[in-house]
Amino acid sequence: MYYFDPHIHMVSRVTDDYEMLAKMGCVGMSEPAFWAGFDRGSVEGFRDYFRQLTEFETKRAGWYRVQHYTWLCINAKEAENLSLSREVIKMIPEFLDRPGVLGIGEIGLNKNTKNEATIFLEHLDLAAKTDEQILIHTPHLEDKYQGTRMILDMLCGDRRLDHGRVLVDHVEEHTIRAVLDEGFWAGMTLYPVSKCTPERAVDMVEMYGPERLLVNSAGDWGPSKPTAVPDFILAMRLRGHPESLIRRIVYDNPVKFFSQSRNFDFTPPEVYQTEPMG
Amino acid sequence: MPIPLDAPEVLQREFLEIRARLLQVAASLDRLGRAEGSVASDPRLAKIHEALAILADDETDRAERIQLTFSRAYDSQWQATFKLPAK
Numbered sequence: 001m002y003y004f005d006p007h008i009h010m011v012s013r014v015t016d017d018y019e020m021l022a023k024m025g026c027v028g029m030s031e032p033a034f035w036a037g038f039d040r041g042s043v044e045g046f047r048d049y050f051r052q053l054t055e056f057e058t059k060r061a062g063w064y065r066v067q068h069y070t071w072l073c074i075n076a077k078e079a080e081n082l083s084l085s086r087e088v089i090k091m092i093p094e095f096l097d098r099p100g101v102l103g104i105g106e107i108g109l110n111k112n113t114k115n116e117a118t119i120f121l122e123h124l125d126l127a128a129k130t131d132e133q134i135l136i137h138t139p140h141l142e143d144k145y146q147g148t149r150m151i152l153d154m155l156c157g158d159r160r161l162d163h164g165r166v167l168v169d170h171v172e173e174h175t176i177r178a179v180l181d182e183g184f185w186a187g188m189t190l191y192p193v194s195k196c197t198p199e200r201a202v203d204m205v206e207m208y209g210p211e212r213l214l215v216n217s218a219g220d221w222g223p224s225k226p227t228a229v230p231d232f233i234l235a236m237r238l239r240g241h242p243e244s245l246i247r248r249i250v251y252d253n254p255v256k257f258f259s260q261s262r263n264f265d266f267t268p269p270e271v272y273q274t275e276p277m278g
Numbered sequence: 279m280p281i282p283l284d285a286p287e288v289l290q291r292e293f294l295e296i297r298a299r300l301l302q303v304a305a306s307l308d309r310l311g312r313a314e315g316s317v318a319s320d321p322r323l324a325k326i327h328e329a330l331a332i333l334a335d336d337e338t339d340r341a342e343r344i345q346l347t348f349s350r351a352y353d354s355q356w357q358a359t360f361k362l363p364a365k
Contacts, residue, residue: 145349174345240282
């Protein structure tokens with residue numbers, strides 16, 4: 001089955017992962033900007049990172065016929081540095097018209113601090129002024145519930161935002177309902193320990209239905225599994241769900257959500273896979 | 279949306295996995311008991327016992343309730359507390 005991984009950090013993965021994902025049916029992916037494992041020291045560090053995301057990763061994915069898209073921001077951990085964050089936000093528009101840039105993300109909260117909330121609001125303002133879609137990171141573990149509620153407060157407080165163009169990621173059992181009830185898209189992240197398992201993701205599909213629901217691996221430099229979406233596909237099959245429902249969640253839904261972005265020039269795999277390599 | 283499997287099928291498929299996970303938790307708690315020192319006053323242990331009580335009750339939404347047990351509280355007045363600029 002063809003599928004789309006809507007949240008994966010390929011800059012942290014080796015080229016062999018692209019090959020493996022392509023063999024398992026991955027035909028597209030979107031890569032939000034995130035924390036590199038250390039705090040970057042200058043706006044130039046982010047400019048280079050955004051070049052890597054918009055130039056080299058697209059090319060590397062293309063070697064395996066995977067279509068690569070990206071999102072730009074300064075992440076919540078580095079948002080504690082207000083002056084650097086504002087320099088990065090000011091620089092982001094240089095990249096917004098590049099091919100494959102889907103919007104602003106992954107913005108959000110980490111430890112739910114005032115500085116994080118301040119920079120989150122400034123990212124929302126940028127997205128509203130530039131009519132960009134938004135991809136949101138919700139915090140980990142004990143901070144998730146509080147942080148998700150705070151994020152929803154800020155999103156719902158900005159009347160310029162179209163909820164149908166915002167994806168709130170890393171939802172779990174205690175946050176998914178509030179996200180969907182407000183009309184946002186919800187992403188379930190499959191992580192070995194700290195987020196959601198494939199079986200629990202299937203439970204949430206059964207409890208809330210497939211409308212505005214996505215599933216992703218969020219594969220990165222930490223413990224994570226880039227092939228987690230195929231694990232979800234298998235879990236859905238073993239539970240007895242039809243292929244049409246599985247395809248809706250892993251392919252149709254991401255394509256529908258991303259199609260709202262002006263830079264989403266996706267070519268269906270039936271066409272793309274058979275075109276001569278450029 | 280209905281679950282394609284009925285309850286006897288779910289139990290048949292998942293009994294050994296549930297058993298194994300319960301044993302894993304039981305062994306972890308035994309290990310805590312055998313180890314030197316005490317964590318009796320550690321709030322994380324109290325959370326674990328709250329979660330175990332949820333597992334044993336007959337109510338629904340156990341996963342959601344256990345998630346909330348391990349979550350920091352949400353304060354609806356947080357924006358005023360932070361003195362964030364009003365929209």
